[in-house]
Amino acid sequence: MLKLTDIRKNYRARDNHEVAALDGVSFELNKGEFVAVQGPSGCGKSTLLLIAGGLLSPDAGTVTIDGADPYAMSANARAGLRADKIGFVFQQFHLAPYLSVRDNIMAPDLAASQQRGPGRADELIKEFGLSDRATHVPDELSTGERQRVALARALFNNPGLILADEPTGNLDPDNSRIVLDRLRDIAQQGAAVLMVTHDETAAKAADRIEKLREGKRETA
């Protein structure tokens, strides 16, 4: 589903110095796999996730998502690929503060090539136990509920690839367990799940752990 080959990404530091965020990282993620990328802060985990999600172009190397290279596409085609094939989950949830739970979950419908409508949203609301919160806005939700809304939103278009950036970073253990269980379920249902985390407990929930240190992959 996702193939990263010799990905390199450098950032320019304030002193005009080039810093390697990713230095020749390669790995593959298949359908039905739940992989955790673990490493300390600043090791390039989030950069890897953004590159894998078609949001950040690498300096070198190739990315293939379901056989297509997003960086060989036009910006609009790449956006279309993200809409149809990728679901994002962020540590800060990034829910639209003015949309209800139902509307936040349905937001991917704005971009997807196939409209799924409120029926799909209600299905996910039920599945994530948010029925009594459907009309509430994010400010009226608990942290765990917000992350469940973010997860439901990521699944709205039935994407083949889920990219989760520290999805349990702001959650208590109970809510963390719920989210991790859901991610494992998603993988078992056939999607590929790539989760970056610095939390060892969270990483252990994955089928496989890829470790990153100073922009390089370490074999587990």
Next chain:
Amino acid sequence: MNLWRLIIREIRHRALNFALGILAVAVAIACQVAALALLKIDRAATREILAQKETEVAEAGAKLEDSMRKIMKGLGFNVIVIPEDQDLAEMHISGSISKTMPESYVDRLANSKIVTVNHLLPTVVQRVDWPEKETSVLLYGTRGEVPIAHRDPKKPLLDAVPRDSMIIGFALGKKYGLKAGDTTKLRGIDFKVLKVHAERGSIDDSTVWINLKQAQEMLDMENLIHAIQALECHCAGDRIAMIREEISQILPGVQAIERGSQALARAEARTKAADQAKASLEREKKARAELRAQRGRLATTLVPAVMIACMVFIGLLAFTNARQRATEVAMLRAIGLRAGQILVVFLGKSLLFGLIGGLAGYAAGILVAANSADAQFLSEVLQTERGKWLLLAFGLAPTLAVVGAWIPATMASSQDPAVVLQKE
């Protein structure tokens, strides 16, 4: 889920930002509509005031014309055409004229295209003895006015005196006890007194008017006359020069003399007053035109300045909004929205507050105009201009809002979502 739903929800969430956008557009449009309305109202009011003044001047002019006509008539014949070789000193001293000219001259004058004089009266005038009364009088022979061929006939100033009749001046009537209906002898011929003039305080008081033919026979002046009396026209400029010029072209060998009077001075004063009234109207027109131009200049400076200020304010509002929504926009891009859709999200909001602001601005502009101008003129102007101004408001307001928000919206739509998401 569609973009309009997203836009409406965001508007409800950030109502103040939206309300400020409406306010900015409304101020700009109100300013434009009020300026247009006030200029139009001013034009309509000026038109009406000037029309009223013009009517007043025209009415005064008509009254003046009438008054002038009466004055000129009252003035009597004030131009006298006499032979060129007539000694004027003799004429002024004795009141009589010794040189003659053919009577046919009056017909030549009447049949010409003359415009500077009216009421042509051929006369003989000579001081003669009245032996029966042992006195001398000024004898006038007159046959009545000769109508000018190319003009409409006018009521004569002086009627013809029938044969064997006479009209006498006040002093003669008083001195010899003559009154209308009496019969008296003049140089052996019996005359019936038709009328005794009221006192005029001039040589007329010692004058006798008889039939021209009879006077010519009496003075042995067959087909000859001494003078043609006339009434000058009421025309501007050096009248006597114009009269002389015109008469000399028709009758060579004559001279024309103008006889001034208080009435003439009065007529001239009135003419001057009429000229002043016209000049005052012209000054009023000029002052109004200058005031209108000044207001127009102010409007052409102020309105664009307000427009630009409002557009900048809208830009700042959009910029603030875009900054507040940076993470949300990055998330929307991450889930697959294209840059063009993000642009629509921002500009769609601007379009909405532009339309609402346009309507509010139009209403506010009309209210401002209503408070600053006469309601009658506003209603008149609205009847013809309402459609145009509404169209202008609804065309200009969304354009203003969209153009004002364009740069921040473009910046938001083209921001790199990775940069924002990495910061979070």
